[in-house]
Amino acid sequence: MAEYMVTLAEKEEVASGTMAFHFKKPEGFEFKAGQFAKFELADPIETDKEGKERIFSLAHAPYEKELVIATRMRDTAFKRGLKSLPVGGQIKMSGPYGSFGLHEGTAPAVFLTGGIGITPVRSMIAQAMQEKRAGKIILIYANRTPQEGVFLGDLQALAEGNPKFTFVPVMTAAGEQSWNGEKGHINREMLGRYVKDLTEPIYYLSGPAGMVGAMRELLEQEKVRPEKIKAEEFSGY
Numbered sequence: 001m002a003e004y005m006v007t008l009a010e011k012e013e014v015a016s017g018t019m020a021f022h023f024k025k026p027e028g029f030e031f032k033a034g035q036f037a038k039f040e041l042a043d044p045i046e047t048d049k050e051g052k053e054r055i056f057s058l059a060h061a062p063y064e065k066e067l068v069i070a071t072r073m074r075d076t077a078f079k080r081g082l083k084s085l086p087v088g089g090q091i092k093m094s095g096p097y098g099s100f101g102l103h104e105g106t107a108p109a110v111f112l113t114g115g116i117g118i119t120p121v122r123s124m125i126a127q128a129m130q131e132k133r134a135g136k137i138i139l140i141y142a143n144r145t146p147q148e149g150v151f152l153g154d155l156q157a158l159a160e161g162n163p164k165f166t167f168v169p170v171m172t173a174a175g176e177q178s179w180n181g182e183k184g185h186i187n188r189e190m191l192g193r194y195v196k197d198l199t200e201p202i203y204y205l206s207g208p209a210g211m212v213g214a215m216r217e218l219l220e221q222e223k224v225r226p227e228k229i230k231a232e233e234f235s236g237y
């Protein structure tokens with residue numbers, strides 16, 4: 001797989017405890033929306049037993065200018081190293097990898113996404129809107145609180161006045177005053193408010209393993225055929 005040294009162009013906090021890192025796209029690097037890459041710190045001052053590399057989905061779409069990753073900034077050696085990378089500094093990247101991509105044809109796509117699992121989803125939806133894809137897309141995106149939601153503004157902007165894309169942010173632990181949208185865990189009743197025939201769409205599950213497992217179970221109980229369920233589990237959460 002091709003390897004590149006990529007240069008950090010910008011880093012920013014995009015949600016509570018969550019940072020996005022923007023890299024200049026290296027010459028000749030091509031990827032499909034939904035794919036991921038492996039990032040390796042060049043000369044880390046410290047490492048731990050998990051090593052000096054991690055996998056991150058590419059959160060911006062292929063048509064966008066930069067390569068962007070976003071991650072929950074836990075206190076691990078790798079993430080301390082990543083956070084301290086200065087603008088202009090470099091990191092080794094290899095890839096792209098993975099086949100978590102939108103299906104061909106006009107069947108609706110329903111994304112059931114949790115927390116940082118939004119990264120490949122943002123890329124896929126932004127690319128689909130850019131290409132004026134024919135099928136409808138519904139994104140049901142769960143976080144504990146609005147502060148923890150990642151790319152909420154980007155997703156709201158993509159959905160604004162757009163009959164092809166419905167964005168449903170869900171908060172599982174928001175106070176009564178702070179959120180008047182969907183609340184609680186994604187369940188059959190909530191899904192039914194946005195999807196009339198649950199067996200019709202192709203589903204895309206992404207996020208921490210526990211969330212992906214719970215969503216798969218829900219869909220299987222509703223008799224969704226296994227080949228209509230695609231999943232990207234973020235190991236390490």
Ligand SMILES: Cc1cc2nc3c(=O)[nH]c(=O)nc-3n(C[C@H](O)[C@H](O)[C@H](O)COP(=O)(O)OP(=O)(O)OC[C@H]3O[C@@H](n4cnc5c(N)ncnc54)[C@H](O)[C@@H]3O)c2cc1C
Nearest residue numbers: 036050054055056057070071072074076119234235236237
């Ligand atoms: C296909 C794929 C795509 C991915 N895309 C992304 C992405 O876009 N963004 C992203 O952030 N991650 C993504 N991941 C996960 C990513 O590769 C890392 O595993 C993850 O970010 C955790 O890294 P870490 O350094 O925080 O923890 P690690 O050091 O890797 O932690 C390993 C273990 O320690 C535990 N642990 C570490 N710190 C804590 C803590 N503070 N609290 C509780 N437990 C802890 C973890 O649960 C885990 O069991 C992806 C993974 C896969 C497989």
